[in-house]
Amino acid sequence: MALSHPSVSNDAIQVHAQNVLMKYQQHTLFSVADLTFKQGDVIYLQGDNGSGKSTLMKILAGLITPTQGRVASHGFARNPWWQIDSLLGKAVYLHQHPYLFEGSVKYNLTYALKQLTLTAKERHHRIEQAINMAQLNDLLDHHASDLSGGERQRLAIARAWIAQPKLLMLDEPISNMDKHSQRLVLAMINQLKQDGTGLLISSHQTCGLTALCKQHWHIKQGTVHTSMHVPTTETVHQSNTTELHYGTTN
Numbered sequence: 001m002a003l004s005h006p007s008v009s010n011d012a013i014q015v016h017a018q019n020v021l022m023k024y025q026q027h028t029l030f031s032v033a034d035l036t037f038k039q040g041d042v043i044y045l046q047g048d049n050g051s052g053k054s055t056l057m058k059i060l061a062g063l064i065t066p067t068q069g070r071v072a073s074h075g076f077a078r079n080p081w082w083q084i085d086s087l088l089g090k091a092v093y094l095h096q097h098p099y100l101f102e103g104s105v106k107y108n109l110t111y112a113l114k115q116l117t118l119t120a121k122e123r124h125h126r127i128e129q130a131i132n133m134a135q136l137n138d139l140l141d142h143h144a145s146d147l148s149g150g151e152r153q154r155l156a157i158a159r160a161w162i163a164q165p166k167l168l169m170l171d172e173p174i175s176n177m178d179k180h181s182q183r184l185v186l187a188m189i190n191q192l193k194q195d196g197t198g199l200l201i202s203s204h205q206t207c208g209l210t211a212l213c214k215q216h217w218h219i220k221q222g223t224v225h226t227s228m229h230v231p232t233t234e235t236v237h238q239s240n241t242t243e244l245h246y247g248t249t250n
């Protein structure tokens with residue numbers, strides 16, 4: 001049984017994983033029977049270091065093929081014939097240490113816009129909004145490789161905000177960030193949530209970001225447990241979530 005946001009219909013844009021098992025060498029990382037990530041979902045993905053959060057996101061993004069099982073996308077525009085089975089580009093994965101293009105901050109932001117079909121006026125407006133939200137005004141002419149870790153993450157999230165993916169996975173998006181940067185990122189992610197972007201957000205611990213979430217996925221003891229109950233800061237260490245998915249490992 002898959003969890004879904006009640007206001008989103010079954011034909012919503014989604015990525016659906018079935019009977020997935022992930023192993024590295026002989027070690028089973030996790031298994032999960034049925035997992036759906038769709039537009040309108042805002043999911044907090046929790047798990048200890050090494051439990052497989054990044055791996056699960058990469059599987060849903062089509063960057064890694066699971067050892068067993070099937071991951072399929074539904075509701076997206078048809079792929080060109082040479083990408084017939086590709087998941088790539090559907091649920092966008094934003095790495096903890098994001099890849100930035102060689103060039104200035106401005107180039108990184110405007111390149112994202114080239115992918116969209118917008119009028120010149122709309123382009124200008126969207127990029128101005130992103131620059132203001134991420135407070136990148138003073139950094140526009142800086143080379144992306146000169147940015148600090150927190151600035152790189154802010155730029156990467158601003159770039160994703162501009163590109164408006166239907167499904168976006170953010171891997172520890174506020175790690176390495178001071179409180180000010182965290183607030184800016186929180187505002188951008190909240191805006192994406194308001195726009196209906198499906199969000200899957202990994203974090204070691206509850207925070208302002210996880211408080212935005214409406215569902216909870218927890219990787220523990222080799223399985224992905226899903227719940228509509230998102231732990232608050234006070235309850236994060238209690239094991240009081242309803243566990244709906246079990247998978248056998250090994």
Ligand SMILES: Nc1ncnc2c1ncn2[C@@H]1O[C@H](COP(=O)(O)OP(=O)(O)OP(=O)(O)O)[C@@H](O)[C@H]1O
Pocket residue numbers: 024025029047048049050051052053054055056
């Ligand atoms: N290509 C690989 N080959 C072998 N083992 C791998 C590979 N990629 C990841 N692993 C292992 O799989 C486990 C899960 O890694 P993953 O990065 O998904 O965990 P995580 O929950 O995101 O961790 P963290 O919270 O530290 O970021 C780790 O033990 C890691 O070493």
